Amino acid sequence: MLRTISLFLVLMAVWLLLSGYYTPLIISFGIASCLLSALIARRMEVVDNEGHPLHLGPRIVFYWAWLLKEIFKANIDVAKCVLFPKTYLRPNMFTAKVTQTSDLGKVIYANSITLTPGTVTVDLDNDTVMVHAMTENSAEGVKSGEMDRRVTAVMGEA
Amino acid sequence: MDLVLDIITWILMLTGCVLLIITGFGLLRLPDLYTRIHAGGMADTLATFLIFIGLALQSDDFLVTAKLLMVIVFVFFTSPTASYALAHASFVAGLKPMLDTTGSDQRDSADPDEGKD
Numbered sequence: 001m002l003r004t005i006s007l008f009l010v011l012m013a014v015w016l017l018l019s020g021y022y023t024p025l026i027i028s029f030g031i032a033s034c035l036l037s038a039l040i041a042r043r044m045e046v047v048d049n050e051g052h053p054l055h056l057g058p059r060i061v062f063y064w065a066w067l068l069k070e071i072f073k074a075n076i077d078v079a080k081c082v083l084f085p086k087t088y089l090r091p092n093m094f095t096a097k098v099t100q101t102s103d104l105g106k107v108i109y110a111n112s113i114t115l116t117p118g119t120v121t122v123d124l125d126n127d128t129v130m131v132h133a134m135t136e137n138s139a140e141g142v143k144s145g146e147m148d149r150r151v152t153a154v155m156g157e158a
Numbered sequence: 159m160d161l162v163l164d165i166i167t168w169i170l171m172l173t174g175c176v177l178l179i180i181t182g183f184g185l186l187r188l189p190d191l192y193t194r195i196h197a198g199g200m201a202d203t204l205a206t207f208l209i210f211i212g213l214a215l216q217s218d219d220f221l222v223t224a225k226l227l228m229v230i231v232f233v234f235f236t237s238p239t240a241s242y243a244l245a246h247a248s249f250v251a252g253l254k255p256m257l258d259t260t261g262s263d264q265r266d267s268a269d270p271d272e273g274k275d
Contacts, residue, residue: 017224069206075204078196079177079223082184090258091193114238114245117199120192123248131243132255134196 003047006054008038050104056154063088070116070141077138078117092137096142097127105155112147167212174208181205190256191248195241202237205231 001005011034019030041047048053081088100106110121120136123130133139141147168221184197207230214226225238 014228017221017228020221027245066273070204071207075200077178078184078200079180082180082187082197084189087230089188091190091256092258093255110242111235111238114199115203115234116242117203118196120245121238122192122245130249132192132195133194 003052004038004042007041007047007052008034010052010147011037042099049102051053051085053104053124055156059099059154059156063150066113067112070147073080074138074141076115078134080116088135091123091132092129092136094137094139094143095130096123096145096148098129099148099152100155102155105151109148109151112151113142116147142148163215165233167215170208170212170215174205174212177201177205191253192245192255195245197224202233202241206233218227 012031015030015034021028038047041051053060063119077088098106098109100109106124106129110124113121113131114120115127116138118134119142120132122132131139131142133142181197181201184200185194188194188197210230212225217223218238219228
């Protein structure tokens with residue numbers, strides 16, 4: 001029930017940000033549609049740990065900040081690679097361990113790898129992830145397991 | 159104050175555009191599909207981020223700023239899914255990645271048959 005209420009509040013906040021028309025009639029339409037969406041989602045039983053990951057809390061925001069920094073560094077690496085392929089381009093493929101237990105954690109980890117330019121998740125099994133990396137340097141970020149450790153910490157599964 | 163904002167916007171957007179040009183260059187220049195996905199990743203991440211932050215700085219309306227920032231969030235959520243779908247489909251279909259032979263100790267693991275279920 002708490003999750004449904006929270007989903008309604010999030011939907012309402014997004015609606016208010018996107019709408020821009022604040023007359024009583026339009027706002028009541030907004031409240032009605034958000035309420036209906038939240039109730040339908042509840043009836044469909046998609047308002048769970050995966051559909052509305054409330055339990056991640058503010059930790060995920062700190063993780064995003066860290067990920068943004070990594071993306072920034074990785075972009076410079078890939079740009080160098082494109083401009084000087086002879087010097088930097090060292091495509092390689094390897095498998096790494098996944099320590100998250102939940103599906104959501106694995107998805108966050110795999111998507112983080114793909115989101116960082118220079119590494120792309122090619123295959124995700126039960127507890128291994130196959131990664132294609134552009135340079136040894138970009139592969140190092142995944143091989144060292146730091147990202148994996150951080151995602152596990154965010155998920156609270158450590 | 160406006161001048162400072164304008165200068166910051168110029169820097170952000172020009173950097174973003176340069177990254178987009180490098181992305182396009184990489185898509186043509188890199189040797190195979192997998193490495194080209196990496197180049198596309200630049201357009202999805204930092205280039206999008208820089209250009210939309212630059213645009214957000216220029217808008218006077220808070221709602222417009224919020225919408226521009228939301229675009230970044232949605233692109234960041236969806237683009238890795240698309241990249242993964244592309245890479246996984248090619249891998250399962252048996253397209254072998256071009257690998258560098260020097261100093262690669264993990265060549266055995268890069269067998270396309272492993273990806274088939």
